Amino acid sequence: MRKILFWVATYCFWVITVGNAQQRCGLDASMNILELRDPTFRQRFESRKEEINRNALSASHEKNSGTSAGDITIPVVFHIVVNQGQYEKMGGKWGIESRCKSQIDVLNEDFNRSNFDSSLVPELWKPLYGNVGVHFALAHTNPYGYPSPGYTIRLISKAGVSEFDSAKYTNLGGTDAWDVNKYINVWCVNFDGPSVSGLIGVTQSRSMGGDSSALGICMLYNVLGRRQDTAQSFPGNSKDSTWYDLGRTLTHEMGHFFEIWHVWGDDNGLCPWNPDGRRVLPDLPPQGGQTTTNPRYNIPGGTIHDGCSDSSGVDVQPIGIACLDFMDYTDDSGMHLFTPDQALVMRSMFADPTGESYSLTQHPEVLEWPVGAPQIFNVFPNPTTGVLTFYYDNNTNPLQYITICDVNGIKAGTVLPTATPDFVFDISWLRSGVYILKIQFLHSVATQKVVLYKPGK
Ligand SMILES: [Zn+2]
Structure with missing residues (x-):
């Protein structure tokens, strides 16, 4: 309760x-x-x-x-x-x-x-x-x-x-x-x-x-x-x-x-000299409330003021507010x-x-990639009409080659990387269907299923 x-x-x-x-x-x-x-x-x-x-x-x-x-x-x-x-x-x-x-x-x-x-x-x-x-x-x-x-x-x-x-x-x-x-x-x-x-x-x-x-x-x-x-x-x-x-x-x-x-x-719009007002840090001018939208504080030499600009006749915002x-x-x-x-x-x-x-x-x-660990990669678009982009993080485990196999494991071709961290290759010479990419990195192997769909073929 x-x-x-x-x-x-x-x-x-x-x-x-x-x-x-x-x-x-x-x-x-x-x-x-x-x-x-x-x-x-x-x-x-x-x-x-x-x-x-x-x-x-x-x-x-x-x-x-x-x-x-x-x-x-x-x-x-x-x-x-x-x-x-x-x-x-x-x-x-x-x-x-x-x-x-x-x-x-x-x-x-x-x-x-x-x-x-x-x-x-x-x-x-x-x-x-x-x-x-x-x-x-x-x-x-x-x-x-x-x-x-x-x-x-x-x-x-x-x-x-x-x-x-x-x-x-x-x-x-x-x-x-x-x-x-x-x-x-x-x-x-x-x-x-x-x-x-x-x-x-x-x-x-x-x-x-x-x-x-x-x-x-x-x-x-x-x-x-x-x-x-x-x-x-x-x-x-x-x-x-x-x-x-x-x-x-x-x-x-x-x-x-x-x-x-x-x-x-955060003092409900009060100026710092009010009893419940707050001065945030010494180099911040006194400011009443928050600023919304963009007042475009880019006028050379210009200043933007609010209701806390004047204290007993003294200009306390000579450089304006910190909007x-x-x-x-x-x-x-x-x-x-x-x-x-x-x-x-x-x-x-x-x-x-x-x-x-x-x-x-x-x-x-923790900022580094663990040595010898599996690679991070992405193949897209998937399904594809033929042209694929292969993206990988070029770290301590570089890409060696990609083998394209059909669903029975029969090799249909090999692709070598042409650039880092991404490159494009074309499999539109294959028939529509499902293929497995065997991706060989220096220290590890990964697989990725791709669907090739060529309308009418
Ligand atoms: Zn905030």
């Missing part, structure tokens, strides 16, 4: 806080849930936040540049939990692979001051264009030592998850996290249900507490990656389809994972930077050995 009451209360909160409109980030809603579970949560969270900021900003050796030397690469695994229709909307296996790779590119650009749209950082903001100096890569060894393309796929029959946490457990219809001390887990799901519909992304960081096996980020499945072509599916309709197609949802959520929060302070920061709610196309103080806080997560994400830097081996 108590559990039922809890979920009824939870449900009401979610309906109030999430509703049906698209919601860039579920931070407020998840905080409300955590507070319902534990009334002392908010107090603990705020204390921890202050402690993290204080420690990070007092580390004066990093203070001046907002960055530091050191080569940190964090392993990331994407858990795709979708139904068949959503899988196809993502572009199938090939599309998912491509989205994962472009998403990693976006993270590496945004966290290393090399985003493609850096020219849109206005002159006044250039001193606040911080460099986190952290890199990300797909994990190529899974927790059991087997090779991985850096993502897992679970096809489900339902339209999605009705609570974001259920995506994180295999027995609840999702996928269990990989060791949270070695990998950052990102679940890509459809949010379906009155409590979560409209969500784009939501994060559980260490400071938020809760079940440690749920640490990570949950986001809408088709927000994954950066748009490569106009045919790809990203959230939105024809009017707003450009909102979330540059991969910045994960940039924003990764900021939360590394303990930085919204630039306006171009990755931690506002601006459209993907309008956000361009983390500030040096935000970078310091995130970097402090990797401090040896006290940083809460330090352990993520200690397992570079």
Whole structure:
């Protein structure tokens, strides 16, 4: 009974806080849930936040540049939990692979001051264009030592998850996290249900507490990656389809994972000098509430202000508000930077050995393909009318040749690779039917059934 009451209360909160409109980030809603579970949560969270900021900003050796030397690469695994229709909307296996790779590119650009749209950082903001100096890569060894393309796929029959946490457990219809001390887990799901519909992304960081096996980020499945072509599916309709197609949802959520929060302070639109208002970090200007859409903060020398621009006649927003920061709610196309103080806080997560994400830097081996392991490959389209593309990850186990056999095992031909990581070959000289490809890699052999269908032949 108590559990039922809890979920009824939870449900009401979610309906109030999430509703049906698209919601860039579920931070407020998840905080409300955590507070319902534990009334002392908010107090603990705020204390921890202050402690993290204080420690990070007092580390004066990093203070001046907002960055530091050191080569940190964090392993990331994407858990795709979708139904068949959503899988196809993502572009199938090939599309998912491509989205994962472009998403990693976006993270590496945004966290290393090399985003493609850096020219849109206005002159006044250039001193606040911080460099986190952290890199990300797909994990190529899974927790059991087997090779991985850096993502897992679970096809489900339902339209999605009705609570974001259920995506994180295999027995609840999702996928269990990989060791949270070695990998950052990102679940890509459809949010379906009155409590979560409209969500784009939501994060559980260490400071938020809760079940440690749920640490990570949950986001809408088709927000994954950066748009490569106009045919790809990203959230939105024809009017707003450009909102979330540059991969910045994960940039924003990764900021939360590394303990930085919204630039306006999540204080119900208050200015920092109000009794319940919050100043987020010293180098962020005072800001009332969140920014939506894209205010196009690219006027040379221009500034954008809000209701907190003036305090007793003193202009406290000489460079405007931080609506171009990755931690506002601006459209993907309008956000361009983390500030040096935000970078310091995130970097402090990797401090040896006290940083809460330090352990993520200690397992570079999971970024590599296990030596001698089976190869990852894909043959498509299948069925085919004749022309096939063979894709494989060119790693320590290179492709040698492919033997084409009929269903009786009789050899019909041999194909040699002509390029890496993919090449095209033609089997239209064969008759329509089912064939088996025996794929010989240097250290292993794999087989793949292909269906050749030539209309009328
Ligand atoms: Zn957020």
